[in-house]
Structures are given as structure tokens and as C-alpha cells.
Amino acid sequence: MDANGLIYFILFLLVAVLLAWPLGRYMARVFMGEKTFMTPLVRPVEKFVYRLCDVDETEEMTWKGYAKALIIFNILAILFVFIIQIVQGFLPLNPEGFPGVRWDTALNTAISFVTNTNWQTYAGERTMSYLTQMIGLAVQNFLSAAVGMAAALVLIRGFTRKNTDKLGNFWVDITRMVLYVLLPLSVIFAILLISQGVIQTFDPYVTAHTIEGTNQTIPMGPVASQEAIKLLGSNGGGFFNVNSAHPFENPNGFTNLLETLAILIIPMALVFTFGYLIKNIKQGLAIFAVMMILLVTGLGVAAWSESHPNPVIEKMGVAGENMEGKEVRLGTANSVLWGTLTTIVSNGGVNSMFDSAMPLTGMIYMFNMGTGEVIFGGVGVGLVGMLFYIILTMFIAGLMIGRTPEFLGKKLGPREMILAIIPLIITPATILVLSALAISSPEGLAGLNNPSTHGLSEILYAFCSTVGNNGSAFAGLSANTVFYNLTGGLAMLVGRFATIIPAIAIAGALAEKGKVPLSSSSFPTTGPLFVILVVAVVVIIGALTFFPVFALGPGLEHLFLQAGKIFS
């Protein structure tokens, strides 16, 4: 990586912050139900939705009611997406005449899109009809993102409210998020993308005659509309199999910049939203600092690692960067930035092939996902995950200064501890258990295309990605089998609901409590020590969990490569 790459990173992050901050402020106003410039336009639609769905906007739910609504909503969504795939052969908007999707693939896909994972074991352009892509998958891209944001919003309410069991109305929350945030942003992005040549059409696939004289079928479709929400909502499910490396999804440098920004913008904005909602923007900035430090460190390692070619190739006299699996038009800097962002943000869209990244780059990507995607993280759930880490940090910090631990004026007791520990333990545990199952069973090994350390990384990555609701693939693993569809489906469900449900439950516990006033004896949670401490806790928990497997997988592979040892 040269100086240009570095300057590009800095400018990119600067632009991201400049866009995210005002967006965060806007979202805070939307979530508080305040008037914004969008209100005159959207409010009538919002009211109409409530009337249509018979929702009383003023009625608030307890944490149990909220969780129940959320779970029912998700179960219905999974059923709907599942059925539409099974019967797509009988439905319109299917110009290629694709038959119904196999049951296990359909189930995996349904879970995948509803849980905001967008893990795809199928190739979109060869499996899904336009209708399935649009009302099945794209709709879930919106709704699953809204559900994630709702989880974050409820948790924030838990901190801001006191002596109440009311946490807001799930239906109102997701409606507002879709109507005021996700839809308008998607429209803007889709138009920008179309202007740059991303396709948006219902026409059937095009057949081209190549200069070699053969026929090539070029898949088409309503790509731009789906591309926008795929990135904005940390979904990541591409219209095409190669995702954003495809020229129809990501035609040029400008669209690549736009799309990279789209990955980061809402998760980053939510950190500012958090600051505004708790009326302590400094606290938001402190969390922002934690995430930024982790982002920059990971990005730095990955960029350094990719700036050298594979040592084995280098010995053949090839200089330069590791260009294997990368789009030449995008280059290393764009690929590494995207790769880092898509793994921290649980997006899962890709613009290069991670299977070909250097082992240490792959390790960073897995670490980003394995720690729970809390570095900005998936829309909503990333912030939620980081708050779990913060609760853990504040618990230890509180003890060390001799006070009952507290955060934002809420005392943290046994109940909060259980609820914060569950997601922090269950998610990495699920990654390890399912990876171990896959790597020691014939069904799991059947899908593997590479031996030794790289094979281990491929399997580990698959479960890091599914549990983390990321959805990106290391590739090199044929995952469209009953085994991987089911284990992957389970991983995605655990990763999603072991995060969201505890978050709502903690919110319930916190909202019931009073708020302790800050005094000089409370640990200042906006200072540098807080930032360092949270960073350390995230890194240490991640390192302690994954040390052995990282040593055996990417770590050993790196050492092999340095020693010139390869596997054919």
C-alpha cells in the first residue's frame, strides 16, 4: 500500500464521519418522534400504515411485549420468505422460469435474510426470480435492518428511562425506521447508483455473442434498488453471486466509494444517535473512539498484510501487492477497506475474494466478526453488542474503584450481568461448536475445497460470518448442502436472537431502575481511560476465545507461507 492508499483511508473516514454525524442527529430526532424536514412528506404515510395495521401509536409495550412482537414478526417473515421461494415457479416476474428453491436452501435463505445476515449459499442470478428477490429478499433487507435498529433503540430507552416498564412500541419503531431513514436513504443511493450505470430493469437476461463465437447469457435485473439497501442496512446479499465485485452492482470507482460509504454510514450514525438520545454526546464520542481505534488497527494490519504479494509468488519474482482475488479496477486499498468495513459492520457484501486474501487479513476479518461485530457493527445490533462489552467493562471498572458498577446512572446487578454475558459467551461458543462439528464430520468436510490450515479458516470463517449475521463468505466452501444450510441457519438464528432478546430484556431491567446521579466518585465514562479499557476488553475476550483456532488456522498458514510451504 502506498501513500495514496493511506490518504484515501483518511479522507474516506473523514467523509464518513461528516455524513454520519448529521444523519445520527436526524435519526435521534426521528426516534424521539420530533418533527424533521421529512415529517410533512412521511407523516401521512406513517399514519396510513398504522391505520392499515390497526396499530395504536401511543400504546407502549413492556420488554416482554416488545420481544414477543419482534419474535412473532420474525417468525412470520421467515415463513413468508421460505414459502415464496418454494412456490416461485408458479408466481409472476420470473422471466427465466426458475423452479422452486430446494427446501434446505430456501430455509437457510429465509433465515439469512430475516436475520439481516444475507448469507447466500446459492447464486442469486441462477436461483431466484425477480419477484423473490424483490418482495422476498429486498423487503427483508429493509425490515431486518429496522429490527436491528429497534433493538438498539430499546436498549437506549432502557438507559434513558427510569422507574417504568414501558419501552416503546415495536410496530411504531420499525415503521419509523423504514419510512424516515431506510427508504429515503435507499432512494437517494439507488438513484446515485443508477446514474453511474448500475442496472435497474425487469427485462429478461441478455444473450451476447462473444468474439469467440459462443453465446453468453448476461443476467439482468432490478439491481440498483437492492444494492442500495443491501449496503445501507448491513445486509450484504448481492443480486449476483460475486456481489459487489460484479460490474452491474459496482461499475466504477465512484460507485465503489459510494457503496463503501453506504456500508458504514448508518452504523456510524447510530453511535451519534446514541449520544443525542442519552443527551450526552461526549459518551457517544467515547464509544465512537473505541470503535474507531479498533477499526483503524484492523484496517492497518489488513492493509499491511495485503501490501505484499504471497511470498511464494514473490519468490517467482513478482513484486507489488497481493492482487489475487481482487478486481484490478478497484485495487488493494479499495478491497481492504471494503473487506474491513464489511466484516466490522456485519454487512457481508464483498468486492474482492477473501479466500485469496493473505492469512493475516483473513484473521483480522474473522476477528472482526468473531468479537460480535461491535466495531460500529450491523445496524443497531453492533451498538447493542458494544453496549454488552461496555456493561462488562464497567462491571470490572466499578469494582476496581470500590463502587457497585454502574453505567449512565444505572446500577449493574446480577440480572444485567447474566443478560450481557449470554450474548458475549453464546455467540463465540456457537462459532466454535459448529465449526468443530463441521470440521470433524464427513458432511462438513465434503464441502471443503482446500486442505490443512486454509480449509480450517474456510470453515471457521463460514461460522464467524453466519453467527455474526455477516453473510460474507470466505468462499472455497461449497455451502449449499443440507448440512451447511441447516447448521448455518442455526448459527444465524443464534447469532441474531441471542443478541437481540437479551438486549430487550436488559432494557426492561434498566428502565425499571432509577438513575443514580453522577458524582466525582463515579468513573468518568467519557475519558481516555474508558476508551482504552473497552478496547482492551473487546480484544482480550476475542483473543482468549480464538487464540487456539487462529493459531492453527490463519496463524499457521501465515507461517507456512513465510516458509514457502504450500498445499496443492
Place this chain on the structure above:
Amino acid sequence: MKEKTSSKTSSIFQRKILLESFKGSFTRLNPLRLIKNPVMFVVEIGSVITTVLTVYNLISGSNFVFSLQITIWLWFTVIFANFAEAIAESQGKARAESLRKTRNEVIARKITGKGQVEEVAAPTLVKGDTVLVEEGEIIPSDGDIVEGTSLVDESAITGESAPVIRESGGDKCGVTGGTKVLSGTIKIQITVETGQSFLDSMINMVESAKREKTPNEKALEILLVGLTALFIIVVITLPAFAGYMGITISIPVLVALLVCLMPTTIGALLPAIGIAGMDRLLQHNVVALSGRAVEAAGDVDVVLLDKTGTITLGNRMATEFIPADSVKLEDLVWASLISSLADETPEGRSIVKLAKKELNVRGRDIKPPKKSLFVPFTPESRMSGIDTVSNKIRKGSADAIREFVKTLDKTMPEKMKKVVEDVSIKGDTPLVVANENGVMGVIRLKDIVKKGIKAKLQLLRRMGIKSIMITGDNPLTAASIAAEAGVDDFSAQAKPETKLEMIRKYQSYEQQHLVAMIGDGTNDAPALAQADVAVAMSAGTSAAREAANMVDLDSSPSKLLDIVEIGKEILITRGALTTFSIATDVAKYFAIIPAVFAVAYPELGILNIMGLSTPASAVLSAVIFNAIIIPLLIPLALRGVKFRSTSSVSELLGLNLLIYGVGGLIVPFVAIKLIDILITFLGLGG
């Protein structure tokens, strides 16, 4: 006081405790008992597994030396943990146990309904019974004296050898079971149910089996169990990954890895920390009636303090003589001296003391002039004084003296009026002295602030605790004392219900403070019941003691500061050892992982940054370090990590993180390397 007793009895006492704890470390191996400590329970299961394997290896004739060594050290890990708990428990228990024994043997003389006396065993007494206790007898249970006055030796509980007076009525009627009546006969009404006496709660608080875990302790245990579960998963899934890479890991090594990763250090010492905290309170002569209260003490941010007795010595002292214009200072001093000689009030004595100093006649016996007559203070005259042959000397409040000189057709000089006013404005009390010639001058009586109280209040402020002085004085006096002592706020002209109102105000929805207070009288009871940390004086009424959640056996109001500090220390110790425990995992990984993987993949030898000699010695060194760190840290767990008063909490946290976090990262690297060298030297590393 505590030091005195401990040094006297130390060696025999210590040996007995050690022996008892040693036995306790083995009896606690009972899984049904150990399951209460989930972390150590898992270690015990691991130990059993490796034991079985070792025996199997022994029988089948394969190499058992390595697994035997691992097994031994795993058992040591459990036993060390048990020892920590046992030794913490036995310290407090030893004292409580002997008390319980004596009390159980006590025969109480119960007064039945018909007024007859019936002899019953002390433990059968119930609330509401009345008993008769005579000179030389042991008080059978907690209660209030309803009749009589006595001198009570409370040394059995407080360790304080000076006997105290307890009498019926008023705020000094409470007596504690197990203490001895030295003189007098008293009737006591028992105020507690069987098994709920002060002694019982004292015993319960130091016995881990009966001790209720506090919320913070529960939350920490959840964290430790969570980490344990995570590491179990890490270790159980490892053979699958290793197997795929063609590596087999033996079960003893897996168990060793698990035990090393688990937070055993804090898991082993956690019960000891809580018990030792209670015991430290006991050493300060404070009995906590609930563990929650001790932790709440660490969180307290408002403290209500009575002015009298806590902030000031409780009595006004003469500090200055201000003569009238026509009067010589010496004459005023002399007049004050002889008029106060027979005055036994603290104010009177302080006048004598100051006068002797002024006249430089210290120590010499001064007698009042012959044929003089002392005039005692009466509520009607509001003066006291002396009638000598030649003159009448009176001292009293300005009003009373004005009346007195009026009868002599004299008036108070303007200057004296001014002096009286000035003294009052400063918050002091003017005592005017006059004789038949008119007003002689003014004695300044000052409320003396206790030595060291200012420093303690400053410490409180640095802990983030607001101190509030409660006094019945007028606002002027109150303000002056408040300023001198350095309290943050005060409430003057307080009525008995003022405390309750203030506590409610601070605890209210808007403020949400945690309030601590000390009280003794019955009229303090409602406030004590309302306060988050309520310390009753042991000499106080049983109403006060019942409403409180701690009892101070010394009845020393400034004890609150010690309690807050101990509350904080318990939490800090837990936090520090947790951090240390987790931090040491890093080094253990660097010891064990290369040992396990580098045989098959020498490339991973790069992780053996400590350069440990063999895989076996590396695993053993990590396990040995993990075991012996427990007994090494027992003294710290018992003593507690000291609460350092730093300029800010961030500094305190930074300091503790540096010592226990960064220390926990570095220490094991060095220690494991040293153990490895030793093992290799002894040839134990295979």
C-alpha cells in the same frame, strides 16, 4: 486495641487457625459443598478425570508420570482454594464460636408472668421474655434493661476492657448476649427471637455456608461462570480442530489448559474476600447484620453526621477570657477560676483548666477562699458562682447576668454587649462573669472540633461522599462549626424528625443518593430504618439496633468512615483479582498452545516466546503457576486491596489496572519461565 489482642494470643491462635483451616481444606472437597463455588467445582471434576486417567495409565503400564504430576497440581489448586476460604472463615469464627459456647451454657433466670423466677437455658429464650441478671453473671441474650443500672464488661464482644454503664430508660439501655454484668442487678427484656441475636448474626456473617451472597458477588460469580463456560467450549472444541490438522491432544493436557484458562485465581479467593471483609469489620468492632449493607457502604454518597460527639467533642470548652475595661485580666481569670472550682460540668472544668494555664499555676492545688459558698446552677437563676466572704461572683448567660447586675443597680457596659455579640456571631458561646462591682468580662466557650475530623471529612469528599452535619444549634453556631470542620452542608435547629426528612429528600426520585447515618436513640430508629447504611451504636436502644443494618460495638460515631472504606475495599479486591486472573490467561496460552501444537508444526514454535524447555514442562509450569498463585494471594484477599485516596477515581482505576491488569500480564511470563527452569533442573519435565 485489636493489635494488642492479636499479638498477645498470636502464635497459639494462629497455629490453631492454620490447623483448623488445613482440615477444612479437605472436608470442603465434598462436591455437594464445593458446587457452591462453580469455578472450583469444575476444577475438581477435572482433577477427578485426570486421577482416573493416571490410575488407568498406571494399571495399563503406560507412562503415568506426566499425568500424575498434572493430577497432583490440579488437586492442589482445589485444596488451596478451600484453604483460602477456610482460613478466612476460621478467623472470625474462632471468636464467635467461643462466645456461642459460653452463651449456650448460660442459665437464664426468666421472670414468669406471676413474678416468679424460673431457670431456663439461654437458647430457649424468646422475644418478650424478661430475665434477671445479677452481679458476675453473663447476659443470656440481647435486650433492653427495664430495671436497674449496671456496669457491663463487653470485652467478650468488643475486646474493649473498660466496662461500660448500662441503665434502664434513655439511650444506654441496650445489652448484648454474651457480655458480663460486673456490678448491679438488672432486669432485661429480651428483644430478639431465638437464633437472631446479635451473636448469631455475627457468627452467620463469618460462616460462608450461611452467608448470603451479595448482589455484587452474585454478578461477579455470573461473570466467572460465563467465562468458565466459554473456556470449556474452547477446550472441548479444540480436539476437533487439532484432529483435522493431524494433532492429538491428551486429556490431561486439555484439562490443564482448561483449568489454566478458567478464572481460578478469583474463583478460589472470592469466598475468602467476602468473609475477610466481614472479619475486618469485626476487627473494627462493627458487626454487619447484612452483607448488602457492607457493599452499599462502598456506594454511599451522602453521610449524615450528628454534630455532637461526631464532629465536635460534645462539650464547649473555654478558650479565651475577655475582661471589661476597668477589670484586669488577672482578676477576671481568678474570679472565673474560683467560681468554677466546684463546677463539675465539662464547661466548668474547662474554665478551671484554662484559668490555671493563664495564671501559670498548672498542677498546683488551688482551693477556694475559706468560708466561701458555692452557688450551683439552677434553671431559675441560669447562673452559677461562688459567695466568698467579701464578694459574690456569678457567671452565666448574658441575659442572666444582665438581670443579676440590674439588682445591683449596674448595667452591662456597651463594650461588653459588643463582645457578647461578636462571640455569638463567631458561633461561640459567651459566658459573662460578674461580681458585686459589675460585669468583669466574658469567657468564650467554644465547641471544639475533634482532632482529625477535618482530614477524615476531606477523605470523604475525595471519595465523592457529601457530609452533612445535623445539629440542634442555631444556624450561626452551626455554620461556624461546619466551616471549621469542613462539612459540605449542615442542618441547624434540627428536630428529631429532621434526619428522616433529610434522608428521604436525598434518596428521592430526583436525587437517588445512598445515605448513611449513625444513630443511637429511639428517636433515631425511623431514620435508621430509612437510611441505606444505618449504623447503630451498640450502647443504643434496641429500637435503634433493630432498625439498623450494622452495629458499632465501640459506639464511636466516626466509625462510618471506616465502614465506607472497608465496603470499598471488598469490591476493589474482587475487581483487582478478577482482572489479574483474566490477565494471566495470556501468558498461559503462550505456554500451553505452542507446547501442544509445535510438535506437529514446528512453525508454531515461534509462539513459545518464553523458551520453555519441553512441551511437558511448559504445561506443568503453567498449571503449577496457576495453583501456587492462590496461596500466594491469600494474604492479599484477607487483608484486602487498600483503598487509596487518589485525586480522582480515574487515577485510582488507572493505578489498580496498572498493578493488577498489566501486572497480571507480565508476572506469569516471568513466573512460568522460572518454574520451567526449576522443573527442568529437577528433571520433572519429561
